[in-house]
Amino acid sequence: MDKTVNQKAWLLVLPVFLIVAFSAILPLMTVVNYSMQDTFGNNQFFWNGVGWFKELLDPSTDLGSRFFASLWRNLFFSAVILAIEVPLGIVVALSMPREGWRVAACLVMMALPLLIPWNVVGTIWQIFGRPDIGLLGYVLNSLGINYNYVSNEFDAWATVIVMDVWHWTSLVALLCYAGLKSIPDAYYQAAQIDGASRWAVFKAIQLPKMNRVLLIAVLLRFMDSFMIYTEPFVVTGGGPGNSTTFVSIELVKIALGQFDLGKAAALSLVYNLIVLIVCWVFYTVMTNVGTDRQANQGAA
């Protein structure tokens, strides 16, 4: 039987296509357009080809050096918060109660930081850390520790990292907790009978059963921290100097501070590309882990 050709389906796709076009494709194309041109205001643009990209990827130029400095800074920041939040999240999840009213109490308390808007988190810590009126800053300075996130690079970094850990460890912990809850009791009973120590139970049962949620947690936290803007901007404004200027802060400085639309557009595209590539790598790894497991079940 011949298939009937039905062009009506296009009508159904059209609204979605239009929405996506206006919300994503057109703005992105505008950015692509900007990245190839230069302007001196008055809405006059001059063709610049791939000039901005060349400059961006060349560390000897001003633009390139700023881009790479913020990129390494950002990667270092992501590495540090992952190294803290993942183990800490696991420990928190392991020490959470398993049943009773305490579970609900714990879950609500842990979810609280996740529900606070980024800007508010930044403001909370900005005030919390101030040496004159902030509880943290005041106490630290009274104890004789010279703490000032406005003037000291280390203090600024410490504040931004502790703030991120405070804000996001719950997410890792909640994901791990979900993973732990899905382990049947029989596993623990069997381990008990096998004489496994607490550490052996963790290594042989809990960690392997958590590996999928951990992958999701690492992916989410990496992407989020790699794109972080609001919180450090509110607390340190990227300073002192450029010491906490992460990629998106640098981008906003170039785009809105200097109004260098071409440079900013080129940076945006490269930034976007990095995020996409990392996403793709994670996605591939994760789905491979999934199919691997499915293949096992198929064999079983």
Place this chain on the structure above:
Amino acid sequence: MARIDLVDLAHCYGGNDAAPESFALKPISMTWRQGGAYALLGPSGCGKTTLLNLISGIVTPSRGKILFDGVDITLLSTQKRNIAQVFQFPVIYDTMTVGQNLAFPLKNRGVAHGEIDARVAEIARLLDLTPYLERKATRLTPDAKQKISLGRGIVRSDVAAVLFDEPLTVIDPELKWELRSKLKALHRALDLTMIYVTHDQTEALTFADTVVVMHDGRVVQSGTPAELFDKPEHTFVGYFIGSPGMNIVPAHVQGREARIDGHVIALNRAYDRLPAGARIEVGVRPEFVSVAKPAPGLLSAAIERIDDLGRIRFARVRIGKVKFAARVPEGFSIPSQEAGLVFDPARVHVYADSRLVEGSA
């Protein structure tokens, strides 16, 4: 290896002060012989898993004591009891190979490397797992995984007893029989006490030399499969074991006669001292009642349908309001809806309040 004694053992998940009727396991005292193959049989919620978990130490009893070879181990942790347990769903350690899985209990107990390797090799040979030793355990079939679970239990040479909690639930039907034979062979080879929890009477009767039937938190009978079949001590055992189950009908019993629905059946023994006020029932297995042409003196019944089980046919009949099952003799053709029932007097048992009453000769 050990003899296991249970002394007034009872458990309630609600705590010791709960009402006696709410106990998941009502007080029992019994002995499990060293080297015996036991089955704990009963419907879901009868307390059999509770009893198993009490013996393995996963649950601490509300009352009573558990002795291994006369030593009180009631408060000892699971690790120190030297018990092996196989669960309903195979428990394997995902990241380890089959060999590492088998070695895990020995490694945890700090056994020397050479000895571990020797034991693992021996157990793998017994369970036919040798070709898989280097494979990741997650990649195996459920029956192989269940064998690994069992192997982890018996790899310890000092294991006191092996407990099975419905271990064949997730196994394909055609492999169930094979795995069960393997268990029997292991039992003979290793001289281990094995306790097997199940709600499947075929599994229980083929595996065990002693079947312990539980009902509502109590042990209602423990005996060989033949004893359970021939002489159920409780009406529950009567209809739970056997397919179809025992016919149990209310009756008036006096001396050597039982009166069912106005008809008299002869009994082999005299029942003169039945407890007053008790609910009296007569129990007889369908195998020992046969249908015949209606005749004077035979209990008459209405045939509702015939179940053909291949080797044997059972008639589902009705006596007054009571449902009844009876054997259809070979070559017997059913003349009409009406039939007479022929009883084997030696196989008719009398129950008072569900418990067997011994008649006098």
